[in-house]
Amino acid sequence: MAPRKQSGSTSRKTTRGSTATKSGLEGGITDFSKDQELDSYREMLLIRRFEEKAGQLYGMGFIGGFCHLYIGQEAVVVGMQMALKPGDEVITGYRDHGHMLATGMEARGVMAELTGRRGGYSKGKGGSMHMFSKEKHFYGGHGIVGAQVSLGTGLAFANRYRENDNVSLTYFGDGAANQGQVYESFNMAALWKLPVVYIIENNRYAMGTSTARASAQADFSLRGKSFGIPGYQVDGMDVRAVHAAGMEAVEHCRSGKGPLILEMLTYRYRGHSMSDPAKYRSKDEVQKMRSERDPIEQVKARILEKKYASEDELKQVDKKIRDIVADSADFAQSDPEPDVSELYTDILL
Template identity: 75%
Template sequence: MARKAAAAKVASSAQSNVPDFTKDEELRAYRDMLLIRRFEEKAGQMYGMGLIGGFCHLYIGQEAVVTGINMASQEGDASITGYRDHGHMLVIGMEPKGVMAELTGRGGGLSKGKGGSMHMFSNEHRFYGGNGIVGAQVSLGTGLAFAAKYRGENTVSLTYFGDGAANQGQVYESFNMAKLWNLPVVYIIENNRYAMGTSVERASAQTDFSRRGIGFGIEGEQVDGMDVRLVRDAAARAIEHARSGKGPYILEMMTYRYRGHSMSDPAKYRSKDEVSTMRAERDPIEQSKKRILDRGYGSEESLKLIETEIRAIVTEAADFATSDPEPDVSELWTDVYAEA
């Protein structure tokens, strides 16, 4: 009940002051979120067929978070996240074929087939993972912010982690250093309400994660993470705060994952009614679609064309990921050490 009340509070207070999107912004957000959704659905299907091995954590339901954050960021900003990372890669422009091929362990994958779902990187896009250790990306993201300040770059580190990782000790060491040196980092807590199978209320004494930085003097706010407009609006404020030299900022995104923690999780710790209610009432893509139709930004026919385009991209990625050769055995020895 407390969880529902908190979500309702964020949603109701947010709706009273919702920023509008232009036609182009709404259509961009809809397309980006739909690409993530359809890609993840295909990845889940391929995992079930045995084409994807190891761990696989899907982002279905949380699409508005990374989409809105990306809309507020600038070229050159760095981003880093945990193992639920496919959506983050897609929205910043990484090639869907390369992402899917990495999931299937093929040579054309973004980490040459050696990283799989949890370990993909791109220096070109300043994306630093995909990190499998819970909370590890927070200290690394803080380090990215330190590097930006040390080099005099006008960039921000966008550091994503979940409500479970928020209880890790290294998170608070990072908070302390980030505020001590006023580093340009935005900590984005994707609160999907369950750390694996444990609800927030059972694991956290302070369930308002936006307040976790108060002891360090770090400002924060809760955001309705199911509305891409509110995400983009809050992200713009937070990123400007960090970029202008005021130091770190915390954004707690109140979001929800429809699938289990990973593909091996049957998610029996929550009711089917809870999931179906969120899908019916708060789905970020359906909200965007309704606004597009209501405001005349598009028609059912034009949205079907976008759907067709997205499905073709995902199908092409899946075909590539199942036909591309596996990496040569010699790849076991590459990218292990860096020559200094």
């Protein structure tokens, strides 16, 4: 899972209190400050605990329909979110709960939407795959494979038209990377030099087929080459590597150089969705990733090694997060379901 190496490394400052050993787009990492280590730990742990609880509620029958968990991929969205400024937009596919939480959406509202309650972000009518927050500049959550790529490109077009200096982060998976509309979007983004970072979350299996069996070119960072879009592979299991690449990617877009592709080499621990037993890979493979490359455990080990916090203090962090998640689950089970009249609101005819 190591990032693809390129030449031309230099040391440089990237953001508050952090130093990249070399270009983040060339496989460099960011030396996090104490606050950055602790913040990234909390954010990733919140996503992990939330998704674990969502999986439990699904098994108990409180969540219907589809439910795609983000467990294992937390470093990607947390590292990228740390590189953004207010006003930048995020859009993704249906494995979206982690993205919502990373943008600052409340756990209560996200969980309530999963269970179809009034307090959900889409008033209980969208469910797992269709949640939005204009306030947090999160534009979904989309159930159609690859559809968000065209929409994310449209967000970038609006930013350029308004000259507002904002960047669109458009997430999609290795499976969606083979969709035709992705390449139509690439063409327009390159032609008009749109400020969009295309983030391909390569978790190796799409719905269940290995990338080696489904993609003639399995290096997804090269997918924009024919359009002149630069692309880079990033260690998506290390939040520091993601952050370093994210800082340079958004600066590339803000400076008017057009789109850029980041292929995040990551891994999901659960099946494609809750109904997927994931028999296409071995338990040993999953366990090896958990024990050697887990994004949260990497941060925890650095925090303890650098004495930024003690084991007891980190246990308290975990307890507070578990309390937040438990509260969101209680709310999501007790909040009323939407009134029948809601069937006819927010509908375009």
